[in-house]
Amino acid sequence: MGELRARLGGHLHLLRAQIRSQASYRASFTIDLVTNVGATALDVTTVLVLFGVSTVIGGFRLPESLVMVGLALLAFNLADLTVGNVERIRLYVRTGLMDAVLVRPLGPLGQLLAMDLPLRKLSRVALAAVVLVVALVRADIDWTPARLLLAIATPLAGTVFFASIFVGTASVAFWWIESGEFGSAFTYGGRDFTSYPITVYDGWFRATFAYGLGFGFVAYQPALALLGRADPLGLPAWAGWTAPLVCVPAALAAGLIWRTGIRHYRSTGS
Amino acid sequence: MTFWVIAVSGFRRYATYRQATVAGAFTNTVFGFLRCYLFLAVAGGAVTGGYAPEQLATFVWFGQGLLAVVLLWGAPELADRIRTGEVVSDLLRPVDPVHSMLAADLGRAWHAVLTRCLPPVLAGALFFDLYLPVRWHTPPLFVISVLFAVVITFCCRFLVNSTAYWLLDVRGAVSLWTLGSGVVAGLYFPLRFLPEPALLTLWLLTPLPSLFQAPLDVLVERDPTPVQLGIVGLQAVWAVIMLLLCRLVQRRAERRLVIQGG
Numbered sequence: 165m166g167e168l169r170a171r172l173g174g175h176l177h178l179l180r181a182q183i184r185s186q187a188s189y190r191a192s193f194t195i196d197l198v199t200n201v202g203a204t205a206l207d208v209t210t211v212l213v214l215f216g217v218s219t220v221i222g223g224f225r226l227p228e229s230l231v232m233v234g235l236a237l238l239a240f241n242l243a244d245l246t247v248g249n250v251e252r253i254r255l256y257v258r259t260g261l262m263d264a265v266l267v268r269p270l271g272p273l274g275q276l277l278a279m280d281l282p283l284r285k286l287s288r289v290a291l292a293a294v295v296l297v298v299a300l301v302r303a304d305i306d307w308t309p310a311r312l313l314l315a316i317a318t319p320l321a322g323t324v325f326f327a328s329i330f331v332g333t334a335s336v337a338f339w340w341i342e343s344g345e346f347g348s349a350f351t352y353g354g355r356d357f358t359s360y361p362i363t364v365y366d367g368w369f370r371a372t373f374a375y376g377l378g379f380g381f382v383a384y385q386p387a388l389a390l391l392g393r394a395d396p397l398g399l400p401a402w403a404g405w406t407a408p409l410v411c412v413p414a415a416l417a418a419g420l421i422w423r424t425g426i427r428h429y430r431s432t433g434s
Numbered sequence: 435m436t437f438w439v440i441a442v443s444g445f446r447r448y449a450t451y452r453q454a455t456v457a458g459a460f461t462n463t464v465f466g467f468l469r470c471y472l473f474l475a476v477a478g479g480a481v482t483g484g485y486a487p488e489q490l491a492t493f494v495w496f497g498q499g500l501l502a503v504v505l506l507w508g509a510p511e512l513a514d515r516i517r518t519g520e521v522v523s524d525l526l527r528p529v530d531p532v533h534s535m536l537a538a539d540l541g542r543a544w545h546a547v548l549t550r551c552l553p554p555v556l557a558g559a560l561f562f563d564l565y566l567p568v569r570w571h572t573p574p575l576f577v578i579s580v581l582f583a584v585v586i587t588f589c590c591r592f593l594v595n596s597t598a599y600w601l602l603d604v605r606g607a608v609s610l611w612t613l614g615s616g617v618v619a620g621l622y623f624p625l626r627f628l629p630e631p632a633l634l635t636l637w638l639l640t641p642l643p644s645l646f647q648a649p650l651d652v653l654v655e656r657d658p659t660p661v662q663l664g665i666v667g668l669q670a671v672w673a674v675i676m677l678l679l680c681r682l683v684q685r686r687a688e689r690r691l692v693i694q695g696g
Contacts, residue, residue, distance in 0.1 A: 191606070192605050199613050203613060210617075213628065222475045340453060341453070344455075345457050346461060353461070353464050353468060356468050364472055364475040366471060369471070370471075
């Protein structure tokens, strides 16, 4: 217990130092907050422009699609805020900074995240939460206690899911040092995939992303359960209710990849 | 001659990042699938925003191919050199810094044409029906249009980075550019999906649609020939304006650097 408190204390200390340093450049911090809202606002604007061109996309109308957008963006932004910076390990591995992380008596993943928690991304999370609430209110949902629970559990499980994708794809840098933009295909790509009804996609591409990697269960299936709609692709209704559980295997897989990666890591020697 | 040598070195520099090139091409291809399916679903088999479904598919896949050629979001290298003072050594060389940086960027762009443009376009051609140009003059016009787009994008990035001479911390400028450029250049959705007045304002008052929308519209033959020529002509005007602006800013910045005492 004492050891745990000491470790947590260490992380909290790193975190406090981060908050102080980021807030000290006030003008930059404010611009960052504003542009981060802008990024999410643009994602929503894109959806609105596309529904301006066509009233039905993939068999869904705007109010239904907005529920998926809200769930996807809130989950993605929360994961990006908390673990998004794990992408930087490819920099740490290349420059050898990873050695410094590993010799400290704190968990490496926790340290990497506390070393740069991007507080500026808080504004995005806030906007995504607003989008989700507005979408849920406007979507004409037949509310029951079970649906309320699902509406709360889905973005949280989605956060764990996206966090797993961030950690899993970033770990690739342990084997593949210049992994570059590889992870973006699944992090940002996953965000774009989950923001629209998966009926939009087709063939092996949809099968891989939606069912193989599990992105279909982040927003699409639970949104169907919330809206009380049958899945045009044929999954039974209960699939939407159990969808948030997909975050469990995702987290386990990410943990496994991360730990194997750390063990595989050999310093650059620089 | 010097211009050529610098361009070749720019090419060779990027040729050394082989793993990152493969990773980048892979990611562009995944996004190609995402966007192509999405726009085709939006179109629902009909002509949308003046594009037939095959034209939309070509727009998406060549757009993903051009993404690394017409580099909207590069690392703020120049800004870093300004902040650390290394930029002084660039000024001592007998070549105009704007010219040498443009040369290096053209070398980078040519490397991207060979390595980053082809994979997504081939993947697109393999899995989707793409529209192929039918007018004989479209391919050469497209090449010229891409060249102008590369030059204008270079100028935009140069100007954003140059704010470091005055601001030192360019994070704000860079994030505003990153945020605005993608959507206004036509990357997230074809700008033709927007209402006409918004579209005309963007096209005439900012160089941004010249970066993406212009070459892609030329390629898919969205408009009759005179409009195609007009689009490329407008790009030429913007390229000249932006290059002159870069020279002007550079000269001002050099004077400012002297005042600082180096």
